[in-house]
Amino acid sequence: MKPFSYVRATSLREATAAHARLPGSRYLAGGTNLVDLMKLGVENPAALVDISGLPLADIELLPAGTLRIGATARNSDVAAHPLVRAHHPALAQALLAGASAQLRNAATTGGNLLQRTRCPYFQDVSAPCNKRDPGSGCAARDGVHRDHAVLGHSEHCVATHPSDMAVALAALDADIELYGETGTRTVPATAFHRLPGERPEQDTVIGDGEIVTAVLLPAAAPGAVSLYRKARERASYAFALVSVAVVLDLDPAARRVRRVALAFGGLAHRPWRAATAEERLTGAEPTAEAVREAVDAELAQARPLRDNAHKITLARNLACDALATLARRAQDGRPSTP
Template identity: 80%
Template sequence: MKPFDYTRATSLQQAAAVHAGRPDARYLGGGTNLVDLMKLGVETPSHLIDLSRLPLHEVEELPDGTLRVGAAARNSDVAAHPLVRARYPALSQALLAGASGQLRNVATTGGNLLQRTRCPYFQDVSKPCNKREPGSGCGARDGVHRDHAVLGHSDHCIATNPSDMAVALAALDATVELYGQEGTRTVAATAFHRLPGDRPERDTAIRDGEIVTAVLLPAAAPGAASLYRKARDRASYAFALASVAAVLELEDGRARRVALAFGGLAHRPWRAATAEARLTGAEPTADAVREAVRAELAQARPLRDNAYKIPLAERLACDALATLVRRAQRPPAAS
């Protein structure tokens, strides 16, 4: 462990001021990812700024029906919150599908969004990795890449985003609230994470020194249903080989609104715009859903060992939407 300075922030303003001018400073929340990376030598911050005592733990409903989830709210608390479970079940299910109970009791909403890839080449400082050391190469491309991206990757990086929560937030049209020295701004969850391009070291759209302060979930529409499905190598404590978050509103048997996001397939949660466009306004039959999902996944560029992800993601998405259609068509229970 390399030595570092430590500050326990008492306000957002103080935290941002301490970070200013220190590009190798890092904000500390639950530490479930950052501390691991420090132990591996991947992260070597000169200064840790502890945000855990700031008033960012609340989950509250705003007057317009928006649900504001503080960045320091623990994953287990958000998953169990009555309003999240009732209005945004995909988010609760995604959180419960991630990590272990012990980690969920410590991990924060902001930290979950900012966690870095679990690519073994990124985590091993003896291996080449453009994300960790720009210009060093991508060891995974010709190496072990069974778990890596099939969508949106580049010659510079084929890593995937590890977050289950972020996939649900993308499908739910959430926004991320940020605070920096220039003030507060919001970024759509679908635009928060980046594709690698030629700058794979940049995971997100966050600006230097900005702090994630909250996630905002828009008011849930009456009749909207959502869920999260995840395929992994073992039943718990494993990252997604492929996952899907789906949201569906039916009106007169047709999809008034459909949202679909994939996890485990790309450098960021992949919002399935092509599939959504084909299904919106259409009757979501099994054939229509399958054709729409296949049109989306036609963009995939699998590598030597991960082509299996494409049919896996297709089956997950078709199953998720079929489940939501059945729920929407189920007659209401007698009172």
């Protein structure tokens, strides 16, 4: 491992000042992704600014029902929190599906959002990868890409984003709170992660030196239900081939969709919010035919690679099943359960 300097920040101001003072520095919280990448030689920070001791771990209910989850709140604590389980069960389900209990006990909310792709070519410093080494090429396009993107990819990168939590946050219309030298700002979760385009090395819209300080979840609509489902190679501790997060607000009397939010994981460089499917389902009766047509309209945008067209079928089946499950629960007045 290459040598690096270390600073343990005692305030947000001190953390951003240290980051600005130390070129090539990175923030460290749980370290479950960054430290692994340092061991592989993918990340080589000149300095680590440790923010794990900052008071950013609280989970609190704000006025108007907004739930604020601090950036250093551990994934296990968020998944088990009564307010999360009661009002945003899709988030609890996504976190519980995301990793082993040991990792959930160490991984943080902010770190989960900022984790980098698990593309094996990105993690192999001997392979060309535009995300790791801009301009070197994308080995995955003509290589082993069974697990790679079918939506929103470019000639420069076909990697997918690995987070389960981020998919749930996209469907839940969360905001990401950021702190930098110019103060605090918020970014919608749906706009936080980027598609690769010509700059796949830029995973997010976070500015230089900014710190994720919290996730903000708006109050759930009365009667709305949510669900997270995941398809993977083995029963646990595996990244998603495809995942889906759904929030459904159904008028049980008219059996019409008042509002629906649908997000896919495992299909793109970022969580994929299915705007086309949502538009088609809003105001409609969620019959099996209507749901399938809406999901198919969304997936018509897919551009599968040589070996990953199976992801389209997986995504269709997961989404249709999740929507049907939530429609039954909403109709019966049964809440979602983690």
